[in-house]
Amino acid sequence: MSSENSLSKEDQNPAVDGSELIRFDSVTKRFGSNVVLDEMDFTVSSGKHVTLIGPSGSGKTTILRLLMTLLKPDDGTIKVAGDYLTHEERGGQLVPASENHVREVRKKIGMIFQQFNLFPNMRVLRNVTEAPVHVLGVPKEQAEERALELLEMVGLSEHVNKYPTQLSGGQQQRVAIARALAMKPQVLLMDEVTSALDPELVAGVLDVLRDIAHTTDITMLCVTHEMNFARDISDDVLMFDAGRVIESGAPEKIFSDPEHERTREFLSAVL
Numbered sequence: 301m302s303s304e305n306s307l308s309k310e311d312q313n314p315a316v317d318g319s320e321l322i323r324f325d326s327v328t329k330r331f332g333s334n335v336v337l338d339e340m341d342f343t344v345s346s347g348k349h350v351t352l353i354g355p356s357g358s359g360k361t362t363i364l365r366l367l368m369t370l371l372k373p374d375d376g377t378i379k380v381a382g383d384y385l386t387h388e389e390r391g392g393q394l395v396p397a398s399e400n401h402v403r404e405v406r407k408k409i410g411m412i413f414q415q416f417n418l419f420p421n422m423r424v425l426r427n428v429t430e431a432p433v434h435v436l437g438v439p440k441e442q443a444e445e446r447a448l449e450l451l452e453m454v455g456l457s458e459h460v461n462k463y464p465t466q467l468s469g470g471q472q473q474r475v476a477i478a479r480a481l482a483m484k485p486q487v488l489l490m491d492e493v494t495s496a497l498d499p500e501l502v503a504g505v506l507d508v509l510r511d512i513a514h515t516t517d518i519t520m521l522c523v524t525h526e527m528n529f530a531r532d533i534s535d536d537v538l539m540f541d542a543g544r545v546i547e548s549g550a551p552e553k554i555f556s557d558p559e560h561e562r563t564r565e566f567l568s569a570v571l
């Protein structure tokens with residue numbers, strides 16, 4: 301894979317300086333009487349790869365959905381690269397953000413889902429160029445040139461003219477990775493991106509993501525049950541339970557010598 305050519309550090313993420321890229325301040329999210337996140341504080345620094353682990357139902361996906369503005373917090377604020385996501389400052393006051401504001405801040409965030417969510421009626425190449433052309437206003441030719449580079453990076457050069465249904469699940473997920481990167485997000489969110497794949501296709505997708513993690517400075521916030529992958533790519537691992545981070549640290553520490561009984565239980569169940 302020629303990822304260093306096609307996704308240089310400067311190109312992908314110009315502002316890697318260790319500053320806070322994501323910040324949750326006292327974020328609460330409820331569904332009815334179910335308090336999923338309870339005044340949660342949480343930050344991800346620019347350029348870091350942070351992995352969320354923890355039992356099903358602990359609120360991991362909720363965090364990513366809040367960042368994607370697919371959900372709104374009931375309380376608290378979220379900032380992305382210094383800008384409020386669901387609020388804006390007007391006349392010294394914090395008010396709910398306009399749709400325009402949300403759309404602008406959202407451009408900094410890319411996401412890869414468990415179910416690839418490709419556009420079924422578009423060929424692979426157009427799946428990758430559609431948003432850069434129509435959302436960012438990138439000229440079509442330029443968007444195609446970059447899409448071809450990204451598709452080469454994810455190993456799909458031979459498939460650019462196919463439709464998603466003509467590809468395996470692993471190939472479709474690699475299109476989704478290229479599509480997310482084509483928007484040049486500052487942070488890439490990933491939610492169990494290999495869970496829907498046949499077992500023999502998992503390694504190929506994880507290899508691509510490992511390569512991106514190791515050869516670019518893109519910030520990653522990742523939810524995964526693939527503990528070896530998490531160990532390989534993460535700067536920080538956050539163990540989540542019942543809407544709280546109960547333990548966090550370097551992967552060597554969390555996976556080899558966890559402090560918390562709950563973390564030990566969880567890891568012995570999944571490892």
Ligand SMILES: Nc1ncnc2c1ncn2[C@@H]1O[C@H](COP(=O)(O)OP(=O)(O)O)[C@@H](O)[C@H]1O
Pocket residue numbers: 331334336354355356357358359360361362363
């Ligand atoms: N749209 C929703 N409506 C009601 N409850 C939800 C919704 N989404 C998530 N939940 C609940 O929020 C909790 C956390 O879910 P989630 O963030 O998906 O957990 P995880 O990703 O860690 O498995 C669960 O109890 C789940 O049932």
Ligand SMILES: [Mg+2]
Pocket residue numbers: 360361362
């Ligand atoms: Mg989930």
